[in-house]
Amino acid sequence: MKVGIFGANGRMGRALIEAAHNNEDADIAHALVRESSSFKGIDAGQVAGIGNIDSALTTIKAIDELADVYIDFTLPEACMNNLAWCVENKKPVVIGTTGLSKEQLAKIDEAACQIPVVFAANMSVGVNLLVNLLKTTAKVMGQHSDIEIWEAHHRFKKDAPSGTALMLGKAIADELDRDLDKVSVYGREGDTGERDRETIGFATIRAGDIVGEHTALFADIGERIEITHKASSRLTFAKGAVRAAIWLKDKSTRLYDMQDVLGLKD
Ligand SMILES: NC(=O)C1=CN([C@@H]2O[C@H](COP(=O)(O)OP(=O)(O)OC[C@H]3O[C@@H](n4cnc5c(N)ncnc54)[C@H](OP(=O)(O)O)[C@@H]3O)[C@@H](O)[C@H]2O)C=CC1
Numbered sequence: 001m002k003v004g005i006f007g008a009n010g011r012m013g014r015a016l017i018e019a020a021h022n023n024e025d026a027d028i029a030h031a032l033v034r035e036s037s038s039f040k041g042i043d044a045g046q047v048a049g050i051g052n053i054d055s056a057l058t059t060i061k062a063i064d065e066l067a068d069v070y071i072d073f074t075l076p077e078a079c080m081n082n083l084a085w086c087v088e089n090k091k092p093v094v095i096g097t098t099g100l101s102k103e104q105l106a107k108i109d110e111a112a113c114q115i116p117v118v119f120a121a122n123m124s125v126g127v128n129l130l131v132n133l134l135k136t137t138a139k140v141m142g143q144h145s146d147i148e149i150w151e152a153h154h155r156f157k158k159d160a161p162s163g164t165a166l167m168l169g170k171a172i173a174d175e176l177d178r179d180l181d182k183v184s185v186y187g188r189e190g191d192t193g194e195r196d197r198e199t200i201g202f203a204t205i206r207a208g209d210i211v212g213e214h215t216a217l218f219a220d221i222g223e224r225i226e227i228t229h230k231a232s233s234r235l236t237f238a239k240g241a242v243r244a245a246i247w248l249k250d251k252s253t254r255l256y257d258m259q260d261v262l263g264l265k266d
């Protein structure tokens with residue numbers, strides 16, 4: 001499977017180069033940077049810190065033969081442009097970009113009527129297993145507990161709460177027949193009053209080089225459960241994304257998520 005990587009000079013872009021290069025079922029067709037990028041022409045392996053791999057960072061305008069599947073871990077504006085390009089060229093795409101608005105999420109839904117798309121705020125096996133554990137916990141304890149989700153990421157992260165935290169919150173809210181838009185509380189300050197049992201609270205930490213940590217708390221009177229996932233390397237997300245790209249190559253047009261890729265759906 002020939003893969004094209006958007007945003008190849010980014011933190012995730014570099015991890016994707018390494019993950020794709022080390023996966024025997026994937027070949028890097030092109031690692032893409034923006035037209036004005038000073039990284040243009042540099043070997044992708046050098047940028048990823050894995051030594052020369054004979055594939056210079058290039059731009060969308062400079063490529064002739066297209067890849068089988070594309071992967072996008074960029075920022076919302078670039079992600080939308082890349083998605084439109086994939087639709088125009090009828091190419092499947094794996095999207096890991098977070099911080100998308102409701103309108104941008106709707107564009108992904110629209111695109112998935114024309115090309116196969118995997119979209120997931122977290123491509124790690126552990127977090128996708130966590131979703132299932134949280135659904136079970138919500139079923140058993142959710143109606144009686146106070147539910148809070150907190151997440152910690154590196155100082156460079158631009159969106160909050162993380163896409164993963166929102167995804168976990170949505171999974172819990174769906175299980176409890178609650179509308180996340182109505183029950184979410186993003187941070188508290190001042191005279192907040194007593195906690196409303198129906199709410200799902202979110203708290204965000206941004207510090208140093210934390211790769212990504214998420215905890216969901218279900219607290220009743222007398223006991224509580226805390227379930228935590230900690231990522232210690234971006235390679236875990238990148239390997240998941242490459243796995244998703246290989247899986248997506250021959251799939252039919254539709255929107256998939258990482259639970260589909262990993263076969264974790266009931
Ligand atoms: N789903 C998952 O499992 C994971 C998702 N993420 C998400 O992936 C995204 C990227 O994260 P990260 O790699 O840390 O971010 P970086 O800031 O390191 O990388 C962003 C990349 O996007 C490119 N880019 C940004 N804006 C534009 C634009 N307007 N046009 C063209 N290229 C652009 C940047 O290029 P340039 O340098 O030229 O600006 C860079 O290559 C985030 O949304 C993050 O939350 C991260 C980890 C895991």
Ligand SMILES: O=C(O)C1=N[C@H](C(=O)O)C[C@H](O)C1
Nearest residue numbers: 098121122157162163164212
């Ligand atoms: O920006 C990051 O780094 C990460 N972003 C994703 C998110 O917003 O959930 C996934 C991961 O935790 C790392």
